[in-house]
Amino acid sequence: MHSHIRMDKDGNLPRREELNSLKQFQSAGRGYWSNVSETDWSDWRWQLKNRVTTLEQLQQLLPTLTPEEHAGTVLANSKLAMAITPYFFNLIDPADENCPIRRQVIPRVEETATAPWEMSDPCGEDSHSPVPGLVHRYPDRVLFLVTDRCAAYCRYCTRSRLVSNATHYDFHPEFDRQIDYIRSNPAIRDVLLSGGDPLLFSDEKLEYLLDRLRSIPHIEFLRIGTRIPVFLPQRITPELCGMLRKFHPLFISIHSNHPREITTEARDALGRLADAGIPLGNQSVLLRHVNDDAEVMLAHVQKLLKCRVKPYYLYQCDLISGSAHLRASVRRGLEIMEKLRGHTTGYAVPQYVIDAPGGGGKVPINPDYVLSRNADRLVIRNFEGKIFEYPEASDGTPLAQPPKEIAEPEFVHVS
Ligand SMILES: *Cc1c(COP(=O)(O)O)cnc(C)c1O
Ligand code: SF4
Secondary structure, eight states: OOOOOOOOTTSOOOOHHHHHHHHSOOOOOOGGGTTSOHHHHTOHHHHHHTOBOSHHHHHHHOTTOOHHHHHHHHHHTTTSOOOBOHHHHTTSOTTOTTOHHHHHHSOOGGGGOOOTTOBSSTTOOGGGOSSTTEEEEETTEEEEEOOSOOSSOOTTOTTTTTGGGTTOOOOOOOHHHHHHHHHTOTTOOEEEEESSOGGGSOHHHHHHHHHHHHTSTTOOEEEEEEOHHHHOGGGOOHHHHHHHGGGOSEEEEEEOOSGGGOOHHHHHHHHHHHHTTOOEEEEEEOBTTTTOSHHHHHHHHHHHHHTTEEEEEEEOOOOBTTOGGGBOOHHHHHHHHHHHBTTBOGGGOOEEEEEOTTTOOEEEOOOOOEEEEOSSEEEEEOTTOOEEEEEOOTTSOOOSSOOTTOOGGGOOOOO
8 A cells, every 4th residue: 555645734745754755656556446357457448447437436435525525526527527547546545635636536516616717718729729629829730639538537627628528518529620731731840639638549549640640741740648647557558659659759748746646557657658769748737735835846746757757847727617726826836946946957847837818828937037137237046046147238249348347256156
């Protein structure tokens, strides 16, 4: 059995020894499903078929179900369905109401409260769709939505308007129309497959799709956005990896939020993908009571590097309807970034972004490292708060002579 990390009532810092246990790789174990055969357990189709999807199952498996979760689960069917793979369910700490895994996948009644500034399509994707299922926001790349299904459903999903089809959005992508659009737009050089989760397709169906995209001469770069290595690592079979490697350059962006998600099973699945030559990135969403803590985030990004996954983006939680209880502030996000940059491996530091509400795309958000910009210098600070000056004219040209007020010996040097 793996050990758990607990936040205090306010979701504050875990105790040191618990943090240390989070840094270890542990198996999700068999937990509630100890009677299932090894063949079934490691079969991704068995995992899918046996997902936790009903209130009755939840009541049976989680005696500590709270009234908020009970009510949330009843209402989820009209908003975003509940589904949790047995494998992932085992990561829930039944004794901890604030369990970071629990918060991500078990519905809560707060989901039904919508603030005036929240939206069902917070990133304005539908308004940037030239054909259904294709979002063309940036000139050289498109987001290609292939399905509305995921292995499990994240309660804060920015695409909850369509994933799981609980709202009857009835997403039916027409691959022919999507591919025709890409083929007739030579400016598009990068296609990002997402959804829903593309890795829920059979190897054959995915191969057919990748084949068609690869046959377009101007497509240089393919990528897949998936949470399968986290929700359903059993899906990352040697056969799948052998198929994917035929389509290089192919990158995969996974989605994980908390170090407890990086189990031995997930690590091994990621290892198989990396061994197939697939560069791996991670996208996290900043979530209250889940990962809005610098020490938890540090443990997470360092654990990802050990799995050959580069932390790519940290997203400010989108203004998706009913997500207020899961949203952490931008102020908190910046505090966390401040505690990463310079304090750990540069490769471990993701770019913090806000996907601009209404559809402006990803905007990088950084702590202020440039303190001022004068006629003859830039004043900057480092990760320790030490101040430095970089001599440069305001038009960007190098100075012919040292800036007047700064005499050479006054420069501060890092030791
Ligand atoms: C995130 C996103 C992309 C990819 O952006 P990158 O910064 O290149 O990773 C492309 N299209 C849309 C609509 C997106 O939301
Ligand atoms: S895996 Fe991605 S698309 Fe699916 S529910 Fe989670 S955030 Fe949404």
